Amino acid sequence: MTGTEPGSAAHVLELVAAGTARSRADLVRExxxxxxxxxxRVQELVDAGLLTESGEGASRGGRRPRLLRVPDGGTVALAADLGSHHIRTGAVGLTGTGYDIDECAFDLTAGPxxxxxxLAERLTALAARQRAAGRAVCGVGVGFPGPVDPASGRIIAPSRMPGWHLYELRDRLADRTGLPVLVDNDANVLALGEHRATHPDLRHLVVVKAGRGIGSGVISHGRLYRGARGCAGDISHVRMDAAAERPCSCGNIGCLETVASGAAIAAALRERGIGAESTTDILRLVEDGEPHATTLVRQAGRHIGAVLGVVVNFFNPQAVVLGGALSAAEPLVAAVRGVLYERCLPMATSELSIVAASRGPDAGLLGAGHAALRELATEGGLPVLPAARR
Known part of the structure; x- marks a missing residue:
């Protein structure tokens, strides 16, 4: 049994942390x-110091139940959200609280x-600070901006990143930090972060990350859906007519990423003599009302919406959440929304929520930490807090 299977200790911990269950009776029903x-399962978690049981809840006809609670700040996972040009790190508690969040510029294309x-240097220092604050560190969760084999933790043929193909990121980072490591695609951890923090009551979501590149994560039946090999939700290389014969970094032509990513928009602006190197530059131009930037961002939204229209009709989610740096551009969000309402079945959109992500740059980090925390009940066992050892 893995730690994320229904009924496992990790699943119990997740239900309590999310507020879905507040007592043993709630867990039995759920x-x-x-x-x-x-x-x-509950006693295992209480003995490890990962749950407390005290107070009394409302009675449903029998004895008043004792309430379960996750003690905030006791156990944390270290987390890293990697972008093509930055490394963001922090620690994440069982209730979703972030600690010591920091970001530095770094070019991942320089090689692994x-x-x-x-990354190992920053995580080692971060772990020392958490332990000094009395927190137990259970492991590391990493979101990587490219395809990841979740079983092996290896990077698989990432676009525009020479040297990373088949790199054993999980094992190399574990060797350097002395901690267990979980590695997943950055869009997947973004989906986990947004679902856990903002939409825990929804069962079916598509969460898009629109930044320098484009990706998406899928939440199905309340859990991250990776597919057979971990690439479920990869919309960036869907071919579309608007992209014509444009060559893509994946080796194909006409992919969504060639016309709708931040990199594509910045390149198109430079062709017009407008300085734009990053998504930050694009957002600044849109906020200043630069017409070419606004038009290109709106067109990108329509292209993304066209691909998502197929996804929405096929998957029928309760919500489409737009994250990543470009989601801060209202013309993009409005364009995606307009295309989905135009192209999808009325039954698929009648109760569909189409919103921008709410957690900003921390969503991926929180999701990476949450993913690591969900692995607490695997073969390595549950970390015991200092208070529980006494």
């Missing part, structure tokens, strides 16, 4: 397991060894 099995060296 999981459909025997009360004795639920009690064993310099990046892993810097």
């Amino acid at each position: 999981l459909g397991l025997a009360a004795s099995t639920v009690s064993a 060894e310099p990046a892993v060296g810097l």
